Amino acid sequence: xxxxxxxxxxxxxxxxxxxxxxxxxxxxxxxxxxxxxxxxxxxxxxxxxxxxxxxxxxxxxxxxxxxxxxxxxxxxxxxxxxxxxxxxxxxxxxxxxxxxxxxxxxxxxxxxxxxxxxxxxxxxxxxxxxxxxxxxxxxxxxxxxx
Amino acid sequence: xxxxxxxxxxxxxxxxxxxxxxxxxxxxxxxxxxxxxxxxxxxxxxxxxxxxxxxxxxxxxxxxxxxxxxxxxxxxxxxxxxxxxxxxxxxxxxxxxxxxxxxxxxxxxxxxxxxxxxxxxxxxxxxxxxxxxxxxxxxxxxxxxx
Amino acid sequence: xxxxxxxxxxxxxxxxxxxxxxxxxxxxxxxxxxxxxxxxxxxxxxxxxxxxxxxxxxxxxxxxxxxxxxxxxxxxxxxxxxxxxxxxxxxxxxxxxxxxxxxxxxxxxxxxxxxxxxxxxxxxxxxxxxxxxxxxxxxxxxxxxx
Numbered sequence: 001x002x003x004x005x006x007x008x009x010x011x012x013x014x015x016x017x018x019x020x021x022x023x024x025x026x027x028x029x030x031x032x033x034x035x036x037x038x039x040x041x042x043x044x045x046x047x048x049x050x051x052x053x054x055x056x057x058x059x060x061x062x063x064x065x066x067x068x069x070x071x072x073x074x075x076x077x078x079x080x081x082x083x084x085x086x087x088x089x090x091x092x093x094x095x096x097x098x099x100x101x102x103x104x105x106x107x108x109x110x111x112x113x114x115x116x117x118x119x120x121x122x123x124x125x126x127x128x129x130x131x132x133x134x135x136x137x138x139x140x141x142x143x144x145x146x
Numbered sequence: 147x148x149x150x151x152x153x154x155x156x157x158x159x160x161x162x163x164x165x166x167x168x169x170x171x172x173x174x175x176x177x178x179x180x181x182x183x184x185x186x187x188x189x190x191x192x193x194x195x196x197x198x199x200x201x202x203x204x205x206x207x208x209x210x211x212x213x214x215x216x217x218x219x220x221x222x223x224x225x226x227x228x229x230x231x232x233x234x235x236x237x238x239x240x241x242x243x244x245x246x247x248x249x250x251x252x253x254x255x256x257x258x259x260x261x262x263x264x265x266x267x268x269x270x271x272x273x274x275x276x277x278x279x280x281x282x283x284x285x286x287x288x289x290x291x292x
Numbered sequence: 293x294x295x296x297x298x299x300x301x302x303x304x305x306x307x308x309x310x311x312x313x314x315x316x317x318x319x320x321x322x323x324x325x326x327x328x329x330x331x332x333x334x335x336x337x338x339x340x341x342x343x344x345x346x347x348x349x350x351x352x353x354x355x356x357x358x359x360x361x362x363x364x365x366x367x368x369x370x371x372x373x374x375x376x377x378x379x380x381x382x383x384x385x386x387x388x389x390x391x392x393x394x395x396x397x398x399x400x401x402x403x404x405x406x407x408x409x410x411x412x413x414x415x416x417x418x419x420x421x422x423x424x425x426x427x428x429x430x431x432x433x434x435x436x437x438x
Contacts, residue, residue, distance in 0.1 A: 199390055202377070209394065266336035269338055
């Protein structure tokens, strides 16, 4: 039974950015050589999330609209009162980003069967940045199996 | 340490259908004979989800109402403009189903203790079809442990 | 490869209460001595949830406000018609608690790297009680690895 941890980093380019990271994860699975097992996926930030769904361009816009409806960025949030908190001078206004991230979830599991991520038709693994654009957004993956 | 993968399929009968699949999973755990470990549960579709909660009949109706409030099926979604996408002729109008699925989540973990799914009082494992009714909805389970 | 299961219990003090349980989990990881692996976290109740995010005091208030907006406790829910269900006399009115719990999620995975929970800056593991205050809220953790 192998257990290999790898950090993958990605740059994002929009306030809400959804990256299809399936191929990057599959490459790691292939390089480690696990054929039966699973990948633990862990988002290393409080304003990024992981999800498994369809990476269809128009749906990605719908997802952003949906998240902004659930947690409108312009709403009043206590976390955004930076003058009442002890924070760095570049602290972002991002309470909505935290709420969106919690809604989507911070970790995912994807099985590996016969050396491949066992994704169904249309399924992709996506990293969602809710407080972009940022450089070096990190996902910790653990490839477990034989 | 065993790691056994099994595909379980279920038929659904409603637009949003919530199936209690606890017993089907427990049967697999028992047949594999793992007594200490966990089950990885992975929904194999972009419009199904997995959740662990109470399978009480009236609550199941509340869950459907809640999901329809979060992502109303009749709302305008870009993903539903089928004429602007390259899709099969039987492509469903289901943007809301994707959004609901992402909200509930695509994977779950359930520990196994003494050969039993370590579910608390009232907890059941449920497969939620957000774009039913459909036949052959698939959950990939991996039974890991000793 | 070790796999050690532990039950941790916590008392909560508010209707929605968010506890930072990071240190309690790290102590278990340290005592078991796993240095490379992960922790499976499983909420043992239908009205508690687990999340990984920032345990900043003002954000915790925002999270509560957000959850109450998504699933208002005072809304009409079928699950709350106790006279139509076969329930104990102390059954709580808590349909909203179930819906909130499903939104946040029942299980989480946290990698262990070099003996430490591999949490990013600002990340904490939080137990969220959506139907508090209660005593003995239980999280089942499984520490897996070498």
